[in-house]
Amino acid sequence: MSTPVNLENIRQAPKVLLHDHLDGGLRPQTVLDLARESGYSELPHDNADDLARWFVTAADSGSLERYLETFAHTVGVMQTADALSRVAAEAAEDLAADGVVYAEVRYAPELFQEQGLTLDEIVQAVQDGFREGERRAAAAGKRIRIGTLLCAMRQNARSTEIANLAVRYRDAQVVGFDIAGPEAGFPPTRNLDAFEYLRQQNAHFTIHAGEAFGLPSIWEAIQHCGAERLGHGVRIVDDIKVDDDGTVHLGRLASYVRDRRIPLEMCPSSNLQTGAVAALADHPIGLLTRMRFRVTVNTDNRLMSHCSMSSEFAALHETFGYGWEEFQWFTVNAMKSSFLGFDERLAIINEQIKPGYSDMLV
Template sequence: MLTLDDIRGLPKVLLHDHLDGGLRPGTVLDLAAECGHQLPDGPDGKPIGDASTLGEWFRDAADSGSLVRYLETFAHTVAVTQTTGALTRVARECVEDLAADGVVYAEVRYAPEQHLEQGLTLHEVVAAVQEGFDAGVAAVSAAGGLIVVRQLLTAMRHQARSQEIAELAVAWRDRGVAGFDIAGAEAGNPPTRHLDAFEYLQRENAHFTIHAGEAFGLPSIWEALQWCGADRLGHGVRIVDDITVDESGEARLGRLAAYVRDTRVPLEMCPTSNVQTGAAASIAEHPLGELTKLRFRVTVNTDNRLMGGTTLSEEFFALVLAFGYDLDDLRWFTVNAMKSAFLPFDERLALINDVIKPAYRR
């Protein structure tokens, strides 16, 4: 069986990772002290003052089985990233942390509209994050490593700035931004509320993914694909609701599930996060197992490394323990992700043939 160290040494691809969900606990402490943000109280009733305890608080608060409660943890990470310096620091550290885990390609998403409280403009937010990414990539390269990182700009689905953020993504697409996304609570905020933004992106030949089928069911997935034209599905866990498995183990796919599989719609699955938010009962019961068996285009992701207390290597290792996956399975997940990246075809192919496949040879 593959060990965690084995997996850390393999090149990996990450498509669904939130910048504001991946801060180092120590960095949260530093930035909170700089800006005067009050962190949550610890067991002693006083604001938490050490990194280990703060990391535990984030994991415990996120481990509630509620997406709404899970999202509340972001109030602290967003509050401390309202300046150019803070955004550049967390972006640089994000790249360094991913590279240390063996990630060779990553698309990291965040909502620029949530970082304007100290007077930054949307363009200044994107520029600060890109400066951090560039610094992180340069540091990794100088140390003999390899990583490619792109931004995904997210609009909050309960707000009304999606057109503005879509235009921002197009303006920056040749300067480090790979695409667009919408995120936030699904219930009551269907993707069709942002149809103008998605139609604009399609006219501009731009890429976008949509959080769908995590806390809400098949209608959210159907709208994301058939009304909005999403290239990928963020999570997409509830597509399993359109699959019936009889007593003999034979699976019957409904019309939507068949469409998703037939057209190779990538599913950005995040096992640990899905268990934390109640989208899956456990890793062993995660729909990823059945969807992988049926050969949907499954990819494995971290979602929020701070809240989940996880890395992509640990996500893979949890699947190895739960489903007995081997090297061939992990290569399949990784190639799936690289094929699905919002990166030019020749660049994807080079990473698959020159970096990923050689490392996964037995």
């Protein structure tokens, strides 16, 4: 008889996270501490519990633009090397404590230059923090590896500069590149020079697409820009028709995404908050999983969504009835889709993920 599926047991299972924003995963107390140290005075509350509730409520607007406004406060307290290192170290610790064995955590270096840090200083501070967090996790008996994705903000004009930065640090565990920010009005093709450079350098990249904007964003990300993965990608469901009798018809783009095994970095709780879906039961992850798209499960922003990988899995269990077999499938999907080298991916699958789920399934 398999292990009961509950939150505590899910925490013990190995998990892989591909879509998590560094500035969306701070501990509330850390936000307060860093604000006090830096003199940042714009926080809406001065105690951790109230502040944590505020972030969730403010992000729970049904609008991606309103959701993104909450980051003014986290970014506002992350403007020094020490702050960046602390946040990165704590992120690694928190993810490891939740059973995550591999994570790709992303952030936009250009957002942390208000006090004069150079892009290189920012990347080095974050990488130092991740390595410290990995060491602390190991000391606590938890094994985790963190890869970094560097984001360019799609509404700005620095994507080629950030792409160069990602390539420069790819031997220091910066594993890829992304563009983030508001989709509407800022299509992926605005950043074609950056994507062309990355392809020439044999570098990896994912693109936020199909979250707040529809199929054109996904199509451009794949066919014009060459995205290896889709950040969110929930709107691919707009190219799928389900008849009354349950027969499913895939459009040309949806078929292409499924046939090519293009990974979807799905973030259920976040998608509810930004209005991408009205209820978890309506989330395309149910249909896309049934149709065997390359679905992965992610947190997006753990602070704003008050979530973890374990709570996301638990919510999917409650809503769709998923159990250990589905959780293992999501996890192997994510590890296969990571930007680590093939041998490293295979080692984590065979040495950590499969043995971990074998224990749950017996």
